[in-house]
Amino acid sequence: MSLPVDPSRIDPEAIGEKRATLDMDHETAVEHVREVFAETGFGFPAEFSASELLNEKVDAGRDPYTVLGACNPAVADRALDASANRIGALFPCNVVVWEDGPSTQTVYHVSIMKIARLAGMAPDDAAWEEIVAETGALVDEAFADLDTT
Secondary structure, three states, X not given: OOOOOOHHHOOHHHHOOEEEEEOOOHHHHHHHHHHHHHHOOOEEEEEEEHHHHHHXXXXXXXXXXXXXXXXXXXXXXXXXXXXXXXXXXXXXXXEEEEEEEOOEEEEEEOOHHHHHHXXXXXXXXXXXXXXXXXXXXXXXXXXXXXXXX
């Protein structure tokens, strides 16, 4: 199968990629990320341990890996309207935390708002650009407030 775009040529900024390293155990890191993102206006309507699920179902032997489904309701509401409801297929905005080693966690996020625009699921107009800018500022604030190394 041939992709219409070469993924290796996509600038991480174009998809709002963010990454941080935390020097703490996994559960402490997950709680810390949850608290910091909540302070910037995100709630977590969905959350699960992908590692626990995969280890249980397919004996994957995965190190801790948690998916935090973040949502800012006011922005999500505007995004649904602006995208003719299609952005909902990408909800919630995931922030993942995975263990890279003992007491070393990676926090990772990509912008579903930017990805939706690149995929043609959202308009390329001023209203959508405002939504992208607002969510980007909130995520930037949260990542700036993480206790990173």
